[in-house]
Amino acid sequence: MNQTIQLADGNGGEENNKLINAxxxxxxxxxxxxxxxxxxxxxxxxxxxxxDSFTISPIFFSGGDIGKISICGTCNDLAMMGAKPTxxxxxxxxxxGFAMDDLKRITASIKTELAKNGAxxxxxxxxxxxxxxVDKIFINTSGVGxxxxxxxxxxxxxxxxxxIVSGDIGRHGAAIxxxxxxxDISTTLQSDCASLWPVVEKLLSGGITPTAMRDATRGGVAxxxxxxxxxxxxxxxxxxxxxPICDEVKGICELLGFxxxxxxxxxxxxxxxxxxxAEQALHILRAHELGQNATIIGEVTQRYTERVVLxxxxxxSRFLDLPTGELLPRxx
Amino acid sequence: MNDKLTDxxxxxxxxxxxxxxxxKEEIDKEAAKLDKPLRLMEVCGGHTHTIMKYGLNxxxxxxxxxxxxxxxxxxxxxxxxxxxxxxxSMQPDVILVTLGDMIKVPGxxxxxxxxxxxxxxxxxxxxxxxxxxxxxxNPKKKIIFFAxxxxxxxxxxxxxxxxxxxxxxxxxxxxxNHITVPEPMRAxxxxxxxxxxxxxxxxxxxxxxxxxxYEPFPAEYGKPVVVAGFEPVDVMQSVLMLVKQVNEGRxxxxxxxxxxxxxxxxxTAQNMIDHYLRKRSHFRWRGIGDIPxxxxxxxxxxxxxxxxxIYADILPTESIDDHKLCICGDILKGLAKxxxxxxxxxxxxxxxxxxxxxxxxxxxxxxxxxxxxLL
Ligand code: SF4
Numbered sequence: 001m002n003q004t005i006q007l008a009d010g011n012g013g014e015e016n017n018k019l020i021n022a023x024x025x026x027x028x029x030x031x032x033x034x035x036x037x038x039x040x041x042x043x044x045x046x047x048x049x050x051x052d053s054f055t056i057s058p059i060f061f062s063g064g065d066i067g068k069i070s071i072c073g074t075c076n077d078l079a080m081m082g083a084k085p086t087x088x089x090x091x092x093x094x095x096x097g098f099a100m101d102d103l104k105r106i107t108a109s110i111k112t113e114l115a116k117n118g119a120x121x122x123x124x125x126x127x128x129x130x131x132x133x134v135d136k137i138f139i140n141t142s143g144v145g146x147x148x149x150x151x152x153x154x155x156x157x158x159x160x161x162x163x164i165v166s167g168d169i170g171r172h173g174a175a176i177x178x179x180x181x182x183x184d185i186s187t188t189l190q191s192d193c194a195s196l197w198p199v200v201e202k203l204l205s206g207g208i209t210p211t212a213m214r215d216a217t218r219g220g221v222a223x224x225x226x227x228x229x230x231x232x233x234x235x236x237x238x239x240x241x242x243x244p245i246c247d248e249v250k251g252i253c254e255l256l257g258f259x260x261x262x263x264x265x266x267x268x269x270x271x272x273x274x275x276x277x278a279e280q281a282l283h284i285l286r287a288h289e290l291g292q293n294a295t296i297i298g299e300v301t302q303r304y305t306e307r308v309v310l311x312x313x314x315x316x317s318r319f320l321d322l323p324t325g326e327l328l329p330r331x332x
Numbered sequence: 333m334n335d336k337l338t339d340x341x342x343x344x345x346x347x348x349x350x351x352x353x354x355x356k357e358e359i360d361k362e363a364a365k366l367d368k369p370l371r372l373m374e375v376c377g378g379h380t381h382t383i384m385k386y387g388l389n390x391x392x393x394x395x396x397x398x399x400x401x402x403x404x405x406x407x408x409x410x411x412x413x414x415x416x417x418x419x420x421s422m423q424p425d426v427i428l429v430t431l432g433d434m435i436k437v438p439g440x441x442x443x444x445x446x447x448x449x450x451x452x453x454x455x456x457x458x459x460x461x462x463x464x465x466x467x468x469x470n471p472k473k474k475i476i477f478f479a480x481x482x483x484x485x486x487x488x489x490x491x492x493x494x495x496x497x498x499x500x501x502x503x504x505x506x507x508x509n510h511i512t513v514p515e516p517m518r519a520x521x522x523x524x525x526x527x528x529x530x531x532x533x534x535x536x537x538x539x540x541x542x543x544x545x546y547e548p549f550p551a552e553y554g555k556p557v558v559v560a561g562f563e564p565v566d567v568m569q570s571v572l573m574l575v576k577q578v579n580e581g582r583x584x585x586x587x588x589x590x591x592x593x594x595x596x597x598x599x600t601a602q603n604m605i606d607h608y609l610r611k612r613s614h615f616r617w618r619g620i621g622d623i624p625x626x627x628x629x630x631x632x633x634x635x636x637x638x639x640x641x642i643y644a645d646i647l648p649t650e651s652i653d654d655h656k657l658c659i660c661g662d663i664l665k666g667l668a669k670x671x672x673x674x675x676x677x678x679x680x681x682x683x684x685x686x687x688x689x690x691x692x693x694x695x696x697x698x699x700x701x702x703x704x705x706l707l
Contacts, residue, residue, distance in 0.1 A: 002442070004449040014683065256458075307704075313349035314356075314564070316387025318703035 012218030012264075013323035036231065037154060038077040038214055045150045048083035050074055051142035059102070059136055061179045063172075063191030064266070067109035070139040072195050072266055073217070075117045079197040080213045080269060082152045082204060083145030085117040091125035093138040106137070116195045119143065149204045154212040154272075157232035161211050161272040163298040164281060166199070166291045167192065168244035169221050173263030174252045189248040194267030199288045206284045212272040215265065219323050222261040224270045225308045226322045237309045238298035238320065262323040272300070346563030347386075355568035356391050362575040363393035370396045371527050371666050372574055373520075375513060376482075376534035377404030377694025378562050384699035386564045396571065399528055399666035400689075400696030402516045402620060405481045405509075406433045407688040407695040410616045411652040413509055414439035417478045419646055420507065420639060421452040427470060429463045430478040431485070432456045437691055438684075440652060460485075460492040467504045476639045478507045484536040486510045486609070486628065487601035493608045493630075496637065505639040508609065508629050513537050514545050515626035516617060520665055521553050527666035530574045532567065533559035535589050542597025543587050550583040561589040608634055616651055618688035619660035655680075658687030663696050670697040677701055 002009075009019045025034060032040050039050035054070040064072075075085040090110070094103070114120060121141075171192040178189055196215060203210065212232075214224045221243075225236050245260045253260050267290060273281045278296060285291030303309065308320040363370075374380055380400045383389055389398050402408050418439045421428035428444070435445050435456060448454045453473075455466055460477060467475045479489040489510065496504045513534060520526050533546055538559045546557040556577045560570035570588040577583060587593050608631060615627030630638045640647065654660065657675050662668040670676050670689065680686040682698050689697035 002446060002449070004446065006445050006449045008436075008445060304704075309704075312386060314352050314386060314388075314391060316390040318385065318387050321702050 011323060012220075012223050013262075016219070017322070035153070035155065036227070038080040039083065039145070041081060041147065046147055048078045048081040048145045048147055049143070050077040051140065052077060053138060053140040055135070055138045056176070057135060058176075058179055059106070061191055062175055062189065064193035065106060065109050066137060066139060067106035068113050069193050069266055070141050071110055071113035071117065071119075072193055074141040074143040075113075075119060075145075076196045076215045076267075076269070078143055078145035079195075079200045080152075080215055081145070081147065082149035082200070082210070082213070083147045084201070085119040085143055085145045085197055087122045088114070088119055088141050088143040089123040089125075090121045091127070091140040093127045093129060093134050093140075095134050095136050096128060096131045098136055103137075106139075113195055117197050119145075148201070149209060152210055152212060154214060154228050155231045157211050157228055157234055157272045157300060159234070159300045159302070160274055161300050162275055162278045162296050163225070163236060163238070163300070164271040164273055164278065164285070164294060164296050165216075165221065165244065165268060166196075166271065166285055167268045167293040168246045168249070169216065169265055169268055170245060170249040170253070170258075170260035170263035171268070172217075172266040173220065173258075174249045174260075176264075177256065177258075178248075178252055189246075189252075192265055192267040194290055196267065196269060196290065199285065199290045202284050202288055203281060206280065208273065208277050208281045208284065210271050210273050210281075213269055215267075215269040217266060218264050220260070220262045220264055221270060222259070222308070222320050222323055225320065228270075228272065229308050230306045233305055235301045235303045235305050235307055235309060236298055237301055237303065237311060237317075239311050241313045242295055242297045244293045244295050261320055346561065346565040348565065351565050352391075352568055355565065355572055359396070359568065359572050359575060360393050362572065362579055363395055365579050366395055366575065368395075370575060370578060371399050371529045372396065372532055372571065373399040373401045373528045373530070373666065374532040374560075374567070375401040375403045375517060376532075376537065377401075377407065377692070378535065379532055379560065379567060380404075380696060380699050381694050382562055382564060382567055384703040387703070388564060388567055392571070396575065397666075400663065400699070401531075402520070402617065402664050403482065403513065403534060404692050404694035405485075405511060406437050407691045408511065408516075408617045408619060409437070409480065409509060409688075410618045411439055411654075412616075412648055412650065414443075415441065415652075416507060416640070416647050417444055418442065418447050419648075420476050420478070420643060421447045421454050422450070423474075423643075423646075425472070425474055427453040427455060427466060427473050427475050428478055429455045429457055429460075429466060429475055431460075431480060432458070433692055434478065434480060460488045461495070463492060463504060464495060464501070467501055471503065473503065475504045476507055477504060478509070480509045482511055482513055482534070482537050483540045484534075486605050487540060487598070490601070490604045490608050493634065493637065494604065497634070504637070505642060506630060506637050507639040510609065510628040511615060511617075512626055512628070513541070514548070515623050516620060517549065518553075519617075519620055519623045519626070521549075521555065523665055525665060525667060528555065530555055530578070531557040532570050532574070533557045533585075535559070535561050535566070535592070538587075538589065538593045538597065540598050540601050542595050543585050543593055544595050544597070546585045550585060554583055556583045557585045559585070559587040559589050559593050561591070607631075618654060619658075619664055621661075654688065655686035660687045660689045660697070663689055670700040673697070 039048040175191040285294035558570040609628040689695040
């Protein structure tokens with residue numbers, strides 16, 4: 001390990017995992033933490049509990065702002081465990097000199113997003129720090145949710161499952177990058193930032209019993225699939241041609257040399273669903289505004305366990321690895 | 333139909349599976365006529381990336397193999413020069429500006445990423461011209477542009493030097509590491525063990541230099557060259573052109589990438605480079621060794637901008653070799669494949685490279701590691 005912390009250590013990929021294992025798990029790991037799920041399942045499987053911090057730059061971006069994303073992020077982690085978000089805490093660290101109007105815009109977004117989840121903030125904290133100590137505003141939210149469907153886990157995926165994405169991938173990462181770099185070939189490109197509980201609720205009440213769900217945030221779809229393949233000791237094989245990616249995201253990837261699989265999403269999630277429920281799950285997803293582009297993108301095999309394989313239209317295949325190195329600094 | 337040009341037009345047609353499939357059949361037909369196997373070197377890392385990312389090596393007939401070339405500018409940079417970047421960045425009054433590819437490359441003390449976490453001010457830019465803004469915002473700092481790349485990026489560096497001279501900017505300096513393509517090709521061919529039968533020539537480099545720089549290869553060495561674009565269809569088409577040359581008993585420089593490459597290239601850019609930069613007497617290439625006249629430096633008239641001269645006291649010149657087990661040199665000559673290396677994927681990984689080919693995704697070892705070789 002390096003002697004000092006580097007930006008790449010927070011990339012949601014290989015270096016990030018190393019840091020978590022070597023430092024945090026080493027110091028205070030326990031059975032619940034080591035499950036490495038989006039949210040911890042506690043109280044005999046009845047509650048999900050999670051936390052997330054948000055340092056995104058720019059704080060206002062097309063498709064959202066730091067307030068919206070700080071509610072979506074935490075609530076989505078709960079939703080991915082089949083839990084309805086109920087109570088949240090919210091801590092803000094604000095840099096001296098921050099504009100009051102901006103703060104009001106952010107709190108208004110928080111309010112709107114809470115309503116979509118049917119959740120409330122029940123405890124809060126405020127710290128104001130001298131100029132330069134944080135960049136404008138950092139937000140931490142924690143939340144608990146009532147588990148509506150038990151047993152969702154990224155450790156139980158098997159060859160009976162298929163892999164579904166709920167929509168086209170990479171929009172959040174690409175939008176933030178375009179915003180930051182002032183690339184305007186993509187004026188129509190918006191972050192996919194959205195609260196997922198409403199669509200998850202539809203799936204669960206429609207009788208779908210997902211094996212695993214995960215929102216493909218930092219590290220993108222590549223990170224989710226790689227973590228799943230390791231946690232469940234399976235090989236995930238993806239048919240590249242089926243993966244929905246919009247033209248603007250393709251264009252930005254082309255210009256900047258990214259892969260859409262590595263770009264962050266904030267309202268697109270990956271599901272592992274039993275084969276016999278796949279059609280029904282697609283049907284429910286596509287009927288919802290957040291799932292119109294939902295698609296089956298791959299299957300589970302034992303060909304190369306703990307690896308993800310991409311099958312191309314040319315009849316060739318290759319590994320899809322965990323993203324490494326520095327991706328976009330501060331996308332969430 | 334909308335006939336406005338969109339970002340989609342950047343890539344769409346050149347990845348069409350139908351076209352790739354058709355070209356594969358044609359290559360198969362021609363390959364059946366070959367009386368000995370054909371080993372083709374793609375000189376440029378961009379092509380290595382395309383071949384591995386799309387798995388084009390997997391759909392080649394058995395008697396055609398790719399040899400992955402030295403064409404990734406950060407991979408072939410010797411460690412002592414990576415150290416220069418690190419040392420310069422650690423100077424208290426310096427902001428080091430460079431291109432993103434440099435960020436992870438480890439030198440003997442660490443990478444620029446390490447330097448930054450220790451407090452160094454390192455900026456990664458997409459365009460060298462961004463250096464002007466950084467210099468204007470930090471008038472009290474010395475801004476050192478650490479210039480890397482083949483002929484493709486050299487004109488941008490030259491354009492920045494021109495601005496600095498014309499505007500008499502006092503706080504921008506240059507550490508020049510620009511390298512050139514034909515010399516390492518010659519160096520590889522000079523080894524009698526070298527297995528290369530033909531070259532897929534670089535795309536972007538050739539836009540600047542023109543295809544004329546490859547004319548000595550058929551003439552002096554009897555090796556055909558086809559200058560190819562970066563997309564899968566380009567690479568397939570150029571393989572077909574090379575096999576046809578062999579079957580028809582021809583040996584020439586041909587251009588597949590006609591949408592951008594001419595024989596003469598961009599002469600305005602060539603002249604501008606020539607005005608500010610000249611050939612170095614020699615340059616050490618990681619994985620290959622010392623190659624005469626294979627890199628550029630500032631002309632003596634512009635010495636006052638040359639960070640290598642200004643900071644000569646603190647910049648080491650002693651060469652640092654790669655790990656003893658590293659076989660990058662053999663890989664580059666087509667004598668070995670990455671998985672023949674004993675430490676491939678174990679001691680040597682992209683996060684801790686022991687040799688040049690593992691440094692960036694354009695290096696052969698790194699591309700094998702990242703994409704696998706799923707035959
Ligand atoms: S795997 Fe590493 S050590 Fe081996 S040849 Fe490649 S770069 Fe060199």
